Amino acid sequence: MSMAGPGCAQAHQLTVRLAANENDLRAAQRLRYRVFIEEMGGTGDLVDHAARLERDRFDAIFDHLLLIDETRDPAASDHVVGAYRLLPDTRVTPPGQFYCDDEFDLTPLRHSGRRLLELGRSCMDRSHRGGIGMLQLWQGLAQYVLDHDIDILFGAASFHGADPQRWAQSLGWLHHHHLAPQELRVRARQTNSFAPLTRDVLDRRVALAQMPSLIRAYLRLGGVVGEGVYVDPAFRTTDVCIILDTAAMSAQARAFTLRGTAESGQA
Template identity: 40%
Template sequence: MLGKTSEAGQSLGKIGPLEVRLANSVKELRLAQRLRYEVFYEEMSAVADAQTQLTRLDRDRYDELCDHLLVLDHNSQVRNKPFSKLKPQIVGTYRVLRQEIADQHGGFYTSGEFDIQSLLDRHSDLNFMELGRSCVLEPYRTKKTIELLWHGIWSYVLMHNVDVMFGCASIEGTDPDELAEQLSFLHHFASAPEEWQVSALADQYVDMNRLPKDKVDYRAALRSLPPLLKGYLRLGAFFGNGAVIDHQFGTTDVLIIMPVSKLNPSYVSHYGEDASRYSS
Protein backbone atom coordinates (compact mmCIF):
# COMPACT_ATOMS: atom_id res chain seq x y z
CA MET A 1 0.00 0.00 0.00
CA LEU A 2 2.62 2.52 1.07
CA GLY A 3 3.21 5.18 -1.54
CA LYS A 4 1.01 3.41 -4.11
CA THR A 5 -2.09 5.57 -3.76
CA SER A 6 -2.44 8.35 -6.28
CA GLU A 7 -2.26 11.04 -3.60
CA ALA A 8 1.01 9.76 -2.04
CA GLY A 9 3.29 12.76 -1.53
CA GLN A 10 0.54 15.19 -2.55
CA SER A 11 0.03 18.10 -0.17
CA LEU A 12 -3.30 17.82 1.66
CA GLY A 13 -3.03 21.17 3.42
CA LYS A 14 -0.73 23.85 4.82
CA ILE A 15 -0.80 26.26 7.75
CA GLY A 16 2.27 28.49 7.75
CA PRO A 17 5.39 26.27 7.75
CA LEU A 18 3.37 23.14 8.62
CA GLU A 19 2.18 20.81 5.87
CA VAL A 20 0.15 17.61 5.94
CA ARG A 21 0.55 14.92 3.28
CA LEU A 22 0.82 11.16 2.91
CA ALA A 23 4.09 9.31 3.35
CA ASN A 24 5.46 8.33 -0.04
CA SER A 25 8.35 6.00 0.77
CA VAL A 26 9.52 3.31 3.16
CA LYS A 27 12.02 5.84 4.54
CA GLU A 28 9.19 8.18 5.52
CA LEU A 29 7.28 5.31 7.10
CA ARG A 30 10.36 4.51 9.21
CA LEU A 31 10.52 8.15 10.33
CA ALA A 32 6.86 7.99 11.35
CA GLN A 33 7.56 4.78 13.28
CA ARG A 34 10.50 6.47 14.99
CA LEU A 35 8.30 9.39 15.97
CA ARG A 36 5.73 6.99 17.39
CA TYR A 37 8.47 5.25 19.39
CA GLU A 38 9.61 8.58 20.87
CA VAL A 39 6.08 9.49 21.95
CA PHE A 40 4.68 6.10 22.99
CA TYR A 41 7.78 4.48 24.53
CA GLU A 42 10.04 7.32 25.64
CA GLU A 43 7.51 9.94 26.69
CA MET A 44 4.54 7.77 27.63
CA SER A 45 4.19 4.37 29.29
CA ALA A 46 4.51 1.79 26.52
CA VAL A 47 6.70 -1.21 27.31
CA ALA A 48 9.11 -2.14 24.52
CA ASP A 49 10.05 -5.71 23.67
CA ALA A 50 13.64 -6.51 22.68
CA GLN A 51 13.06 -5.93 18.96
CA THR A 52 11.37 -2.59 19.56
CA GLN A 53 14.18 -1.47 21.87
CA LEU A 54 16.77 -2.50 19.31
CA THR A 55 15.17 -0.75 16.35
CA ARG A 56 13.66 2.19 18.28
CA LEU A 57 10.64 1.91 15.98
CA ASP A 58 6.98 1.40 16.87
CA ARG A 59 5.70 -0.91 14.17
CA ASP A 60 3.33 -3.78 13.51
CA ARG A 61 2.08 -5.79 10.55
CA TYR A 62 -0.63 -3.24 9.75
CA ASP A 63 1.85 -0.48 8.90
CA GLU A 64 2.57 -1.92 5.46
CA LEU A 65 -1.16 -1.98 4.67
CA CYS A 66 -1.96 1.55 5.85
CA ASP A 67 -1.54 5.00 4.43
CA HIS A 68 0.30 7.33 6.82
CA LEU A 69 -0.53 10.99 7.21
CA LEU A 70 2.48 13.12 8.11
CA VAL A 71 2.73 16.66 9.44
CA LEU A 72 6.02 18.27 8.41
CA ASP A 73 7.59 21.48 9.72
CA HIS A 74 9.39 23.21 6.85
CA ASN A 75 11.03 25.62 9.31
CA SER A 76 12.75 22.73 11.08
CA GLN A 77 15.16 21.09 8.65
CA VAL A 78 16.88 17.94 9.95
CA ARG A 79 19.28 15.26 8.72
CA ASN A 80 17.75 11.85 9.25
CA LYS A 81 21.19 10.25 8.82
CA PRO A 82 24.70 11.72 9.07
CA PHE A 83 25.64 13.63 5.90
CA SER A 84 22.18 13.13 4.38
CA LYS A 85 20.23 16.00 2.83
CA LEU A 86 18.33 18.37 5.09
CA LYS A 87 14.61 17.63 5.04
CA PRO A 88 11.56 19.01 6.89
CA GLN A 89 11.06 17.41 10.29
CA ILE A 90 8.12 15.02 10.70
CA VAL A 91 6.32 16.21 13.83
CA GLY A 92 2.99 14.36 13.68
CA THR A 93 1.50 11.23 12.17
CA TYR A 94 -1.78 9.34 11.85
CA ARG A 95 -2.37 6.08 10.03
CA VAL A 96 -5.48 5.11 8.10
CA LEU A 97 -6.67 1.74 6.83
CA ARG A 98 -9.44 1.49 4.25
CA GLN A 99 -11.95 -1.34 4.36
CA GLU A 100 -11.11 -2.64 0.89
CA ILE A 101 -7.49 -3.15 1.98
CA ALA A 102 -8.38 -4.60 5.40
CA ASP A 103 -10.75 -7.11 3.78
CA GLN A 104 -7.89 -8.41 1.62
CA HIS A 105 -5.47 -8.83 4.55
CA GLY A 106 -7.33 -10.32 7.50
CA GLY A 107 -9.35 -7.40 8.82
CA PHE A 108 -8.80 -4.32 10.96
CA TYR A 109 -6.39 -3.78 13.87
CA THR A 110 -9.31 -2.74 16.08
CA SER A 111 -10.94 -6.16 15.73
CA GLY A 112 -8.37 -7.47 18.22
CA GLU A 113 -10.17 -5.49 20.95
CA PHE A 114 -13.71 -4.76 19.74
CA ASP A 115 -16.42 -6.68 17.87
CA ILE A 116 -16.02 -4.59 14.73
CA GLN A 117 -17.40 -7.28 12.43
CA SER A 118 -20.89 -6.87 13.88
CA LEU A 119 -20.80 -3.19 12.93
CA LEU A 120 -19.55 -3.94 9.41
CA ASP A 121 -22.28 -6.54 8.94
CA ARG A 122 -25.03 -4.16 10.09
CA HIS A 123 -23.85 -1.50 7.64
CA SER A 124 -22.62 -3.62 4.77
CA ASP A 125 -23.59 -0.91 2.27
CA LEU A 126 -21.18 1.62 3.81
CA ASN A 127 -17.45 2.16 3.30
CA PHE A 128 -15.43 2.07 6.56
CA MET A 129 -11.99 3.45 7.42
CA GLU A 130 -9.91 2.83 10.53
CA LEU A 131 -7.91 5.56 12.27
CA GLY A 132 -4.97 4.74 14.53
CA ARG A 133 -1.50 5.40 15.92
CA SER A 134 -2.03 9.13 16.22
CA CYS A 135 0.80 11.07 17.81
CA VAL A 136 2.38 14.52 17.73
CA LEU A 137 5.69 15.72 19.20
CA GLU A 138 5.09 17.58 22.47
CA PRO A 139 6.11 21.09 21.26
CA TYR A 140 3.67 20.77 18.35
CA ARG A 141 0.58 19.74 20.34
CA THR A 142 -1.27 22.85 19.32
CA LYS A 143 -4.59 23.66 17.70
CA LYS A 144 -2.81 24.28 14.37
CA THR A 145 -1.23 20.83 14.22
CA ILE A 146 -4.43 19.03 15.21
CA GLU A 147 -6.43 21.08 12.70
CA LEU A 148 -3.96 20.19 9.97
CA LEU A 149 -4.12 16.47 10.77
CA TRP A 150 -7.89 16.60 10.65
CA HIS A 151 -7.81 18.55 7.41
CA GLY A 152 -5.67 15.75 5.98
CA ILE A 153 -8.09 13.09 7.23
CA TRP A 154 -11.08 14.96 5.82
CA SER A 155 -9.32 15.28 2.45
CA TYR A 156 -8.60 11.54 2.49
CA VAL A 157 -12.21 10.72 3.43
CA LEU A 158 -13.46 12.68 0.44
CA MET A 159 -10.91 11.16 -1.93
CA HIS A 160 -11.93 7.61 -1.03
CA ASN A 161 -15.66 8.11 -0.45
CA VAL A 162 -15.47 6.98 3.16
CA ASP A 163 -18.80 6.74 5.00
CA VAL A 164 -17.67 5.80 8.51
CA MET A 165 -14.46 6.37 10.49
CA PHE A 166 -13.65 4.35 13.59
CA GLY A 167 -10.70 3.31 15.73
CA CYS A 168 -9.27 2.88 19.19
CA ALA A 169 -8.50 5.97 21.25
CA SER A 170 -6.44 5.75 24.41
CA ILE A 171 -6.55 7.19 27.91
CA GLU A 172 -3.23 6.90 29.73
CA GLY A 173 -3.37 4.48 32.65
CA THR A 174 -4.42 0.86 33.18
CA ASP A 175 -6.52 1.12 36.37
CA PRO A 176 -10.15 1.68 35.31
CA ASP A 177 -11.09 2.79 38.83
CA GLU A 178 -8.63 5.67 38.57
CA LEU A 179 -10.23 6.56 35.22
CA ALA A 180 -13.78 6.13 36.52
CA GLU A 181 -14.89 9.70 35.83
CA GLN A 182 -13.59 9.79 32.24
CA LEU A 183 -14.99 6.37 31.38
CA SER A 184 -18.34 7.08 33.03
CA PHE A 185 -18.56 10.43 31.23
CA LEU A 186 -18.12 8.73 27.84
CA HIS A 187 -20.61 6.02 28.81
CA HIS A 188 -23.35 8.39 29.96
CA PHE A 189 -22.90 11.35 27.62
CA ALA A 190 -21.35 10.04 24.39
CA SER A 191 -22.40 6.41 24.00
CA ALA A 192 -23.24 5.28 20.46
CA PRO A 193 -26.90 4.79 19.59
CA GLU A 194 -27.97 1.18 19.09
CA GLU A 195 -27.49 1.14 15.31
CA TRP A 196 -23.82 2.15 15.74
CA GLN A 197 -23.07 0.38 19.01
CA VAL A 198 -20.12 -1.99 19.32
CA SER A 199 -18.86 -3.84 22.40
CA ALA A 200 -15.39 -4.73 23.54
CA LEU A 201 -14.60 -8.42 23.11
CA ALA A 202 -15.96 -10.42 26.04
CA ASP A 203 -12.57 -11.65 27.29
CA GLN A 204 -11.20 -8.08 27.43
CA TYR A 205 -14.34 -6.14 28.37
CA VAL A 206 -14.01 -3.47 31.07
CA ASP A 207 -17.24 -1.80 32.19
CA MET A 208 -17.22 1.97 31.54
CA ASN A 209 -20.29 2.59 33.70
CA ARG A 210 -18.34 3.08 36.92
CA LEU A 211 -20.18 6.09 38.39
CA PRO A 212 -23.88 6.99 38.31
CA LYS A 213 -24.67 9.71 35.78
CA ASP A 214 -25.55 12.25 38.47
CA LYS A 215 -22.20 11.68 40.18
CA VAL A 216 -20.14 12.59 37.09
CA ASP A 217 -18.75 16.13 37.13
CA TYR A 218 -19.38 16.90 33.45
CA ARG A 219 -16.93 19.79 33.10
CA ALA A 220 -14.16 18.22 35.16
CA ALA A 221 -14.45 14.92 33.30
CA LEU A 222 -14.37 16.66 29.92
CA ARG A 223 -11.30 18.69 30.91
CA SER A 224 -9.48 15.55 32.06
CA LEU A 225 -9.89 13.71 28.75
CA PRO A 226 -6.90 13.53 26.39
CA PRO A 227 -6.96 16.25 23.67
CA LEU A 228 -7.57 13.65 20.95
CA LEU A 229 -10.73 12.36 22.64
CA LYS A 230 -11.98 15.91 23.18
CA GLY A 231 -11.39 16.51 19.48
CA TYR A 232 -13.39 13.43 18.58
CA LEU A 233 -16.25 14.61 20.79
CA ARG A 234 -16.28 18.04 19.10
CA LEU A 235 -16.48 16.29 15.74
CA GLY A 236 -19.54 14.39 16.91
CA ALA A 237 -18.03 10.98 17.62
CA PHE A 238 -19.87 8.18 19.38
CA PHE A 239 -18.18 5.76 21.79
CA GLY A 240 -18.54 2.01 22.00
CA ASN A 241 -19.61 -0.17 24.91
CA GLY A 242 -16.78 -1.22 27.19
CA ALA A 243 -13.10 -0.39 27.33
CA VAL A 244 -10.00 -2.57 26.93
CA ILE A 245 -6.78 -2.43 28.97
CA ASP A 246 -3.68 -2.33 26.76
CA HIS A 247 -0.85 -3.34 29.07
CA GLN A 248 1.85 -2.98 26.42
CA PHE A 249 1.04 0.68 25.85
CA GLY A 250 -0.01 1.43 29.43
CA THR A 251 -3.42 2.70 28.31
CA THR A 252 -7.13 2.05 28.50
CA ASP A 253 -8.64 1.93 25.01
CA VAL A 254 -12.11 3.06 24.02
CA LEU A 255 -13.75 2.73 20.62
CA ILE A 256 -14.73 5.81 18.62
CA ILE A 257 -17.28 5.61 15.79
CA MET A 258 -17.79 8.57 13.45
CA PRO A 259 -20.32 8.18 10.63
CA VAL A 260 -19.55 10.97 8.15
CA SER A 261 -23.27 11.75 7.90
CA LYS A 262 -23.34 12.44 11.66
CA LEU A 263 -20.31 14.73 11.87
CA ASN A 264 -20.83 18.11 13.47
CA PRO A 265 -21.91 20.37 10.55
CA SER A 266 -19.86 23.29 11.89
CA TYR A 267 -16.69 21.23 11.58
CA VAL A 268 -17.52 20.11 8.06
CA SER A 269 -18.11 23.72 7.04
CA HIS A 270 -14.94 24.76 8.90
CA TYR A 271 -12.73 22.47 6.84
CA GLY A 272 -14.84 22.92 3.73
CA GLU A 273 -17.13 20.38 2.13
CA ASP A 274 -14.39 19.96 -0.47
CA ALA A 275 -11.53 20.15 2.12
CA SER A 276 -10.44 23.49 0.71
CA ARG A 277 -9.77 25.50 3.90
CA TYR A 278 -6.06 24.74 4.16
CA SER A 279 -5.47 23.47 0.65
CA SER A 280 -2.19 24.64 -0.81
Protein backbone atom coordinates in the same frame (compact mmCIF):
# COMPACT_ATOMS: atom_id res chain seq x y z
CA MET B 1 -2.00 14.70 -1.08
CA SER B 2 -0.12 17.74 0.11
CA MET B 3 -1.39 20.61 2.18
CA ALA B 4 0.40 23.73 3.37
CA GLY B 5 -0.88 25.26 6.56
CA PRO B 6 -2.53 28.68 6.71
CA GLY B 7 -1.62 31.40 9.16
CA CYS B 8 1.62 32.08 10.98
CA ALA B 9 5.17 31.72 9.68
CA GLN B 10 5.62 28.40 11.47
CA ALA B 11 2.55 27.02 9.70
CA HIS B 12 4.11 27.75 6.30
CA GLN B 13 6.95 25.39 7.25
CA LEU B 14 4.52 22.50 7.81
CA THR B 15 2.93 20.34 5.14
CA VAL B 16 0.65 17.33 5.27
CA ARG B 17 0.99 14.36 2.94
CA LEU B 18 0.96 10.57 2.84
CA ALA B 19 4.19 8.68 3.46
CA ALA B 20 5.92 8.24 0.13
CA ASN B 21 8.84 5.95 0.94
CA GLU B 22 10.58 3.87 3.58
CA ASN B 23 12.35 6.91 5.03
CA ASP B 24 8.98 8.58 5.68
CA LEU B 25 7.72 5.45 7.42
CA ARG B 26 10.85 5.18 9.59
CA ALA B 27 10.45 8.83 10.59
CA ALA B 28 6.83 8.16 11.61
CA GLN B 29 7.88 5.08 13.58
CA ARG B 30 10.59 7.13 15.30
CA LEU B 31 8.05 9.78 16.29
CA ARG B 32 5.76 7.03 17.59
CA TYR B 33 8.65 5.62 19.63
CA ARG B 34 9.22 8.98 21.30
CA VAL B 35 5.53 9.37 22.14
CA PHE B 36 4.24 5.86 22.86
CA ILE B 37 7.38 4.20 24.24
CA GLU B 38 9.48 6.94 25.84
CA GLU B 39 6.68 9.21 27.04
CA MET B 40 3.90 6.70 27.73
CA GLY B 41 5.96 3.66 28.69
CA GLY B 42 4.45 1.29 26.14
CA THR B 43 6.04 -1.67 24.40
CA GLY B 44 5.30 -4.24 21.70
CA ASP B 45 6.60 -7.39 20.04
CA LEU B 46 8.13 -5.58 17.05
CA VAL B 47 9.39 -2.45 18.84
CA ASP B 48 13.03 -1.84 17.90
CA HIS B 49 14.61 -0.20 20.95
CA ALA B 50 18.08 -0.08 19.38
CA ALA B 51 16.83 1.93 16.39
CA ARG B 52 14.10 3.66 18.48
CA LEU B 53 11.23 2.58 16.20
CA GLU B 54 7.67 1.77 17.32
CA ARG B 55 6.29 -0.58 14.67
CA ASP B 56 3.93 -3.52 14.21
CA ARG B 57 2.69 -5.96 11.58
CA PHE B 58 0.04 -3.53 10.32
CA ASP B 59 2.39 -0.76 9.23
CA ALA B 60 2.87 -2.21 5.74
CA ILE B 61 -0.81 -2.01 4.82
CA PHE B 62 -1.84 1.26 6.46
CA ASP B 63 -1.56 4.63 4.79
CA HIS B 64 0.48 6.98 6.97
CA LEU B 65 -0.72 10.59 7.01
CA LEU B 66 2.21 12.76 8.05
CA LEU B 67 2.79 16.29 9.27
CA ILE B 68 6.15 17.33 7.82
CA ASP B 69 8.42 20.02 9.25
CA GLU B 70 10.08 21.31 6.09
CA THR B 71 12.94 22.85 8.10
CA ARG B 72 14.16 19.41 9.22
CA ASP B 73 16.40 17.10 7.24
CA PRO B 74 14.51 14.14 5.70
CA ALA B 75 17.77 12.19 5.44
CA ALA B 76 17.97 12.22 9.25
CA SER B 77 14.44 10.77 9.50
CA ASP B 78 13.32 13.48 11.92
CA HIS B 79 11.17 15.47 9.49
CA VAL B 80 7.88 13.87 10.62
CA VAL B 81 6.39 15.78 13.57
CA GLY B 82 2.83 14.43 13.44
CA ALA B 83 1.26 11.20 12.23
CA TYR B 84 -2.00 9.30 11.74
CA ARG B 85 -2.41 5.71 10.52
CA LEU B 86 -5.30 5.15 8.10
CA LEU B 87 -6.74 1.83 6.95
CA PRO B 88 -9.71 1.81 4.53
CA ASP B 89 -11.90 -1.30 4.51
CA THR B 90 -10.73 -2.10 0.97
CA ARG B 91 -7.27 -2.95 2.32
CA VAL B 92 -7.77 -4.90 5.55
CA THR B 93 -5.41 -7.76 6.32
CA PRO B 94 -6.51 -11.36 5.68
CA PRO B 95 -8.93 -12.55 6.87
CA GLY B 96 -10.28 -9.00 6.81
CA GLN B 97 -8.81 -7.81 10.10
CA PHE B 98 -8.53 -4.25 11.35
CA TYR B 99 -6.00 -3.34 14.03
CA CYS B 100 -8.59 -2.93 16.77
CA ASP B 101 -10.43 -6.17 15.96
CA ASP B 102 -8.42 -7.67 18.82
CA GLU B 103 -9.91 -5.12 21.24
CA PHE B 104 -13.47 -4.59 20.01
CA ASP B 105 -16.15 -6.63 18.27
CA LEU B 106 -16.63 -4.62 15.07
CA THR B 107 -19.55 -6.70 13.75
CA PRO B 108 -22.05 -3.78 13.80
CA LEU B 109 -19.75 -1.65 11.65
CA ARG B 110 -19.14 -4.46 9.18
CA HIS B 111 -22.88 -5.12 8.91
CA SER B 112 -23.65 -1.43 8.32
CA GLY B 113 -22.89 -1.77 4.61
CA ARG B 114 -21.01 1.53 4.69
CA ARG B 115 -17.44 2.44 3.78
CA LEU B 116 -15.15 2.24 6.82
CA LEU B 117 -11.84 3.86 7.73
CA GLU B 118 -9.84 2.84 10.79
CA LEU B 119 -7.76 5.55 12.49
CA GLY B 120 -4.83 4.89 14.78
CA ARG B 121 -1.43 5.86 16.15
CA SER B 122 -2.29 9.56 16.24
CA CYS B 123 0.65 11.44 17.73
CA MET B 124 2.41 14.79 17.67
CA ASP B 125 5.99 15.77 18.45
CA ARG B 126 6.23 17.57 21.78
CA SER B 127 7.65 20.68 20.08
CA HIS B 128 4.54 21.07 17.90
CA ARG B 129 1.79 20.41 20.43
CA GLY B 130 -0.66 23.21 21.09
CA GLY B 131 -0.11 24.78 17.67
CA ILE B 132 -1.80 24.51 14.32
CA GLY B 133 -0.27 21.13 13.45
CA MET B 134 -3.12 18.94 14.68
CA LEU B 135 -5.66 21.01 12.76
CA GLN B 136 -3.58 20.57 9.62
CA LEU B 137 -3.50 16.80 10.16
CA TRP B 138 -7.28 16.78 10.58
CA GLN B 139 -7.73 18.75 7.40
CA GLY B 140 -5.53 16.22 5.61
CA LEU B 141 -7.68 13.47 7.09
CA ALA B 142 -10.81 15.22 5.82
CA GLN B 143 -9.36 15.29 2.30
CA TYR B 144 -8.52 11.56 2.54
CA VAL B 145 -12.11 10.83 3.62
CA LEU B 146 -13.44 12.71 0.61
CA ASP B 147 -11.01 11.04 -1.78
CA HIS B 148 -11.98 7.55 -0.60
CA ASP B 149 -15.75 8.11 -0.12
CA ILE B 150 -15.57 7.12 3.55
CA ASP B 151 -18.81 6.98 5.56
CA ILE B 152 -17.64 5.93 9.03
CA LEU B 153 -14.35 6.58 10.81
CA PHE B 154 -13.46 4.54 13.87
CA GLY B 155 -10.52 3.51 16.02
CA ALA B 156 -9.20 2.96 19.52
CA ALA B 157 -8.66 6.17 21.50
CA SER B 158 -6.66 5.99 24.70
CA PHE B 159 -6.61 7.17 28.28
CA HIS B 160 -3.13 6.93 29.80
CA GLY B 161 -2.74 4.11 32.31
CA ALA B 162 -4.18 0.63 32.72
CA ASP B 163 -6.62 1.45 35.56
CA PRO B 164 -10.06 2.43 34.20
CA GLN B 165 -11.15 3.67 37.63
CA ARG B 166 -8.63 6.49 37.38
CA TRP B 167 -10.80 7.88 34.58
CA ALA B 168 -14.16 6.89 36.03
CA GLN B 169 -15.75 10.33 35.57
CA SER B 170 -14.71 10.64 31.91
CA LEU B 171 -15.57 7.05 31.02
CA GLY B 172 -18.92 7.35 32.78
CA TRP B 173 -19.68 10.57 30.91
CA LEU B 174 -18.87 8.93 27.59
CA HIS B 175 -21.09 5.95 28.40
CA HIS B 176 -24.13 7.97 29.46
CA HIS B 177 -23.87 10.90 27.03
CA HIS B 178 -22.00 9.68 23.95
CA LEU B 179 -22.81 5.98 23.54
CA ALA B 180 -23.10 4.89 19.92
CA PRO B 181 -26.55 4.03 18.55
CA GLN B 182 -27.39 0.34 18.68
CA GLU B 183 -26.75 -0.25 14.98
CA LEU B 184 -23.14 0.99 15.31
CA ARG B 185 -22.42 -0.04 18.90
CA VAL B 186 -19.24 -2.09 18.95
CA ARG B 187 -18.33 -3.79 22.23
CA ALA B 188 -15.07 -4.41 24.03
CA ARG B 189 -13.93 -8.02 23.81
CA GLN B 190 -12.24 -7.93 27.21
CA THR B 191 -13.76 -8.70 30.59
CA ASN B 192 -12.28 -6.27 33.10
CA SER B 193 -13.11 -4.27 36.21
CA PHE B 194 -14.74 -1.35 34.40
CA ALA B 195 -18.33 -0.47 35.25
CA PRO B 196 -19.64 3.01 34.34
CA LEU B 197 -20.58 5.32 37.18
CA THR B 198 -24.26 6.11 37.52
CA ARG B 199 -25.52 9.37 36.05
CA ASP B 200 -26.24 10.94 39.44
CA VAL B 201 -22.58 10.99 40.51
CA LEU B 202 -21.14 12.37 37.28
CA ASP B 203 -19.56 15.82 37.25
CA ARG B 204 -19.43 17.22 33.71
CA ARG B 205 -16.63 19.67 34.52
CA VAL B 206 -14.39 16.97 35.99
CA ALA B 207 -15.25 14.46 33.27
CA LEU B 208 -14.31 16.80 30.43
CA ALA B 209 -11.24 18.19 32.20
CA GLN B 210 -9.80 14.68 32.63
CA MET B 211 -10.64 13.58 29.10
CA PRO B 212 -7.80 13.51 26.54
CA SER B 213 -8.00 16.46 24.16
CA LEU B 214 -8.17 14.21 21.09
CA ILE B 215 -11.27 12.45 22.42
CA ARG B 216 -12.91 15.80 23.24
CA ALA B 217 -12.17 16.89 19.67
CA TYR B 218 -13.87 13.76 18.29
CA LEU B 219 -16.91 14.51 20.44
CA ARG B 220 -17.12 18.06 19.06
CA LEU B 221 -17.34 16.52 15.59
CA GLY B 222 -20.21 14.29 16.67
CA GLY B 223 -18.18 11.25 17.68
CA VAL B 224 -19.66 8.49 19.84
CA VAL B 225 -18.12 5.52 21.67
CA GLY B 226 -18.65 1.80 21.76
CA GLU B 227 -19.63 -0.09 24.88
CA GLY B 228 -16.98 -0.98 27.44
CA VAL B 229 -13.24 -0.40 27.55
CA TYR B 230 -10.17 -2.42 26.66
CA VAL B 231 -7.14 -2.30 28.94
CA ASP B 232 -4.07 -2.59 26.73
CA PRO B 233 -1.20 -4.04 28.77
CA ALA B 234 1.44 -3.40 26.10
CA PHE B 235 0.70 0.30 25.69
CA ARG B 236 -0.47 0.71 29.30
CA THR B 237 -3.64 2.46 28.20
CA THR B 238 -7.38 2.22 28.70
CA ASP B 239 -9.00 2.25 25.27
CA VAL B 240 -12.44 3.21 24.05
CA CYS B 241 -13.64 2.77 20.48
CA ILE B 242 -14.46 6.11 18.88
CA ILE B 243 -16.96 6.08 15.99
CA LEU B 244 -17.59 9.07 13.73
CA ASP B 245 -20.43 8.88 11.22
CA THR B 246 -19.70 11.50 8.56
CA ALA B 247 -23.40 11.76 7.69
CA ALA B 248 -24.21 12.68 11.29
CA MET B 249 -21.64 15.47 11.53
CA SER B 250 -23.18 18.88 12.03
CA ALA B 251 -22.78 21.42 9.24
CA GLN B 252 -20.62 23.53 11.57
CA ALA B 253 -18.30 20.62 12.37
CA ARG B 254 -18.05 19.62 8.72
CA ALA B 255 -17.18 23.20 7.72
CA PHE B 256 -14.53 23.41 10.47
CA THR B 257 -12.88 20.16 9.37
CA LEU B 258 -12.90 20.94 5.68
CA ARG B 259 -12.03 24.64 5.94
CA GLY B 260 -8.31 24.13 5.46
CA THR B 261 -8.77 22.07 2.28
CA ALA B 262 -10.66 24.94 0.68
CA GLU B 263 -8.09 27.52 1.83
CA SER B 264 -5.23 25.49 0.41
CA GLY B 265 -6.89 24.95 -2.97
CA GLN B 266 -7.66 21.27 -2.35
CA ALA B 267 -11.00 20.05 -3.68
